[in-house]
Amino acid sequence: MNSYMRRGNYCVAVLCALLAGLPATAQQQVRLNEAWEFLKGDLGGVWEAVRPVGKGNPESVPLWDSVTLPHCFNATDAVxxxxxxxxGPGWYRTQLNIQNPYKNGRTLLHFEGSGQKTEVYVYTTLVATHIGGYDEWQADITEAVAAFEANPVYRKLFKGKVPVSIRADNSRDLQLIPSNLSDFNVYGGIYRYLNLVYAPAVSVSHTRVNTQVAADGKTATVAAQAFLYNPQKQSAVAVTMVLKNPHGAVVQQSAVTLLPGDSTQAVTFTVKKPQLWSTDEPVLYTLETSVTADGQTATLTEKTGIRSFGFAKKGPFFLNGKRLLLRGTHRHEDHAGVAAAMTESMMREEMILMKEMGVNFIRLGHYQQSRIILNLCDSLGILVWEEIPWCRGGLGGDVYKAQARRMLTNMITQHFNHPSVIIWGLGNENDWPGDFPEFDKEQIRAFMKELNTLSHQLDTSRRTAIRRCDFCKDIVDVYAPSIWAGWYRGNYTEYKQVSEEEFNKVDHFLHAEWGGDSHAGRHSENPDKALQLIKTGGGADERAGDASLFGGAARISKDGDWSESYICNLMDWHLKEQEAMPWLTGTAQWVFKDFSTPVRPDNPVPYMNQKGLVERDFTKKEAYYVFQSYWSITPMAHIYGHSWPTRWGNAGELKMIKVYANCEKAELFVNGKSYGQRQRNSADFPAAGLRWNVPLQEGENWVQVVAYSGKTKVEDSLRFQYQTGTWAKPDNMHLHKIAEREGVATLEVTLKDASGKICLDAANWVRFSLAGEGKLIDNQGTSSGSGLVQVYNGRAVIKVQTNGGKSTLAVTSKGLPTAFIQF
Structure with missing residues (x-):
């Protein structure tokens, strides 16, 4: 879409995303979002889901809740x-009005993802099962619906509708991937879209599109293969394939008739002067595949792109023959209030936030993700590493291996046509034992080789990769070692040296996962202080126990303050170094958004991995703007500290004001006085030279920056308090309401010493509780949406849905008197 990022055209970005979010045309299809009921737990049998007992009848047990899809039954308990x-298991039920318009047509339930084991029933008949929470699959309910509708008693009983019940189960199972030791939740539910599809007797199952650009770039070939869904073995099937360019004009088309028993059709189109897909110009071609049998036609419309890429041996990455530094991040399918059940609009907002930050690459961790995400990557210009969830724990038996093979096959088959995909990931942290009494490196190597071979058999055009399993790094095409300079090991200033050492050990290197945790809203006047405790020169990898907040060697992950201030310094250093590493293929920061995990109960927001650049509800942290200042082309400027209401220090002390901007120069004003212009220089750490040491006045301060990029001027400003003097330990807590809007009240607790001064370095745990007509908005996995949370700079925020009534909020903290407020 014509490099909208260079022009700053947000509307075009949104249009790209809107178009990308649409699923491929699949005959007649409708999302089954409404009119569902859910039961958390198991039933004695499917009969308990469909027995004709009305609501309100005392025999209607157990009780069901009304829900909409997508739905995850860990929406709140995960945090x-x-x-x-x-x-464990959960049940969903609904009644469908089936009206298939096709003679002898097929009626299908198309699951875009459900976790982790799924059973589908029509009335009491089990029609399909599926194992695996992340790939797409379908249940053909045609015969079961026909059998149900053939019974007049059933038709009368259910008033012409067809009862459908679905059992989803995410119970712990060591013979299935992913491992429960993985640093993310193994969610349960129908947490992606479920579609009702009507298709003729013969339809298109899927297509396979492989593109290749000639060496001179003047021509390209598009090899397309159609796979038919023809369960009744209809004969005389006409197949037409039409390739259209990004402007909708027909490039070429092909039409053939298949003989009985044939299921596929392959054609090769030649494209002259191809328009190449790139991260700046993500232009997409369209392939329309139609099949006609017995006078009925079904059409599948898909997008694809033409591009070439490669990893130079001991060198950088190339896209369409030009060096491209991969500027990447990671994504988990997880969001505040819904867990894995993200809607299409949420996914769209997330990916646009990434693109506006300047991302051109993403590793999807650690499982096949929604087709919507891949479509968005195609249309926004974001290259993709996608992987299967063989993550930690070791290696299981035959059932375990069969599932891994099946998930790899499904991922490659279902996402083959996306031009954004360049890497198939085979595993993550496979050197991490724990699920089985035996941990055999040679067996893991043997299975990794098997998956690597299978991947190349299924797709000769992409590369394979793994992250952090040194004893398998020679097997795959691209290797990503563990480098966490300044977080789990060492100082962030060691990053470049350690990276070059790892780069020299393999033919193709890509640094996936770097960064660190930050507690949103926590800031520091001396963020690098803990680095004095850190031993350097011993490597920068993550080792057993490093993620723990207790024991072991000194490390920032345990001994640092988890402030946004420190993380901004760490990321600023990494980004300025990456700009000066000409051999570097690229990196992917871990992770774009905070996400829930069962293995981190003691973090400042319990059960949250807080390494995100945005919080779990898309609230931007300060580090987002650090990345934007290096990666984005659209002019921007951001003064550090928008979530830092009170700074502290001595009277007359010079305090650093940092501005993250991608403009050539910037001028800073403090309380109306100019402190001069500074030129941006990415090698000048921190903040690329856009920093000023200025005096602040007691009380309120107003800071403004005016930045220039050519003739474009951008501005930012903020107000904050400056507190001088020292404070003692916390003595009491004060609750007050700071805002109320549309029935939601925002309340803040501050920790003060005996003299009434806010304890600006306090990090105590506080717990909120509520009595009355309101509802506490907690279990969101955010710094302002958690009933139990560590305070940030002596304060914490919580929200309450008032429901138009009166409530009393209480806050407790060990060793301090409980505080109350009525509102």
Whole structure:
């Protein structure tokens, strides 16, 4: 879409995303979002889901809840600080009005993803099962619906509708991937879209599109293969394939008739002067595949792109023959209030936030993700590493291996046509034992070789990769070692040296996962202080126990302050170094958004991995703007500290004001006085030279920056308090309401010493509780949406849905008197 990022055209970005979010045309299809009921737990049998007992009848047990799809039954318990998240079965039920318009047509339920084991029933008949929570699959309910509708008693009983029940189960199972030791939740539910599809007797199952650009770039070939869904073995099937260019004009088309028993059709189109897909110009071609049998036609429309790429041996990455530094991040399918059940609009907002930050590459961790995400990557220009969830724990038996093979096959088959995909990931942290009594490196190597071979058999055009399993790094095409300079090991100033050492050990290197945790809203006047404790020269990898907040060698992950201030310095250093590493293929920061995990109960927001650049609800942290200042082309400027209401220090002390901007120069004003212009220089750490040491006045300060990029001027400003003097330890807590809007009240607790001064370095745990007509908005996995949370700079925020009534909020903290407020 014509390099909208260079022009700053947000509307075009949104249009790209809107178009990308649409699923491929599949005959007649409708999302089954409404009119569902859900039961958390198991039934004695499917009969309990469909027996004709009305609501309100005392025999209607157990009780069902009304829900909409997508739905995850771990929407809130995944971040509940007081319970383990639920792993077990859950049931969904609805009644469908089936009206297939096709003679002898097929009626299908198309699942875009459900976790982790799924059973589908029509009335009491089991029609399909599926194992695996992340790939797409379908249940053909045609015969079961026909059998149900043939019974007049059933038709009368259910008033012409067809009862459908679905059992989803995310119970712990060591013979299935992913491992429960993985640093993410193994969610349960129908947490991606479920579609009702009507298709003729013969339809298109899927297509396979492989593109190749000639060496001179003047021509390209598009090899397309159609796979038919023809369960009744209809004969005399006409197949037409039409390739259209990005402007909608027909490039070429092909039409053939298949003989009985044939299921596929392959054609090769030649494209002259191809328009190449790139991260700046993500232009897409369209392939329309139609099949006609017995006078009925079904059409599948898909997007694809033409591009070439390669990893130079001991060198950088190339896209369409030009060096491209991969500027990447990671994504988990997880969001505040819904867990894995993200809607299409949420996904679209997330990916646009990434693109506006300047991302051109993403590793999808650690499983096949929604087709919507891949479509968005295609249309926005974001290259993709996608992988299967063989993540930690070791290697299981035959059932375990069969599932891994099946998930790899499904991922490659289902996402083959996306031009954004360049890497198939085979595993993550496979050197991490724990699920089985035996941990055999040679067996893991043997299975990794098998998966590598299978991947190349299924797709000769992409590369394979793994992250952090040194004893398998020679097997795959691209290797990503563990480098966490300044977080789990060492100082962030060691990053370049350690990276070059790892780069020299393999033919193709890509640095996936770097960064660190930050507690949103926590800031520091001396963020690098803990680096004095850190031993350098011993490597920068993550080792057993490094993620723990207790024991072991000194490390920033345990001994640092988890402030946004420190993380901004760490990321600023990494980004300025990456700009000066000409051999570097690229990196992917871990992770774009905070996400829930069962293995981090003691983090400042319990059960949250807080390494995101945005919070779990898309609230931007300060580090987002650090990346934007290096990666984005659209002019921007951001003064550090928008979530830092009170700074501290001595009277007359010079304090650093940092501005993250991608403009050539910037001028800073403090309380109306100019402190001069500075030129941006990415090698000048921190903030690329856009920093000023200025005096602040007691009380309120107003800071403004005016930045220039050519003739374009951008501005930013903020106000904050400056507190001088020292404070003692916390003595009491004060609750007050700071805002109320549309029935939601925002309340803040501050920790003060005996003299009434806010304890700006306090990091105590506080717990909120509510009595009355309101509802506490907690279990969101955010710094302002958690009932139990560590305070940030002596304060913490919580929201309450008032429901138009009166409530009393209480906050407790060990060793301090409980505070109350009525509102």
């Amino acid at each position: 509940d600080p007081d319970v383990n998240y639920y792993q």
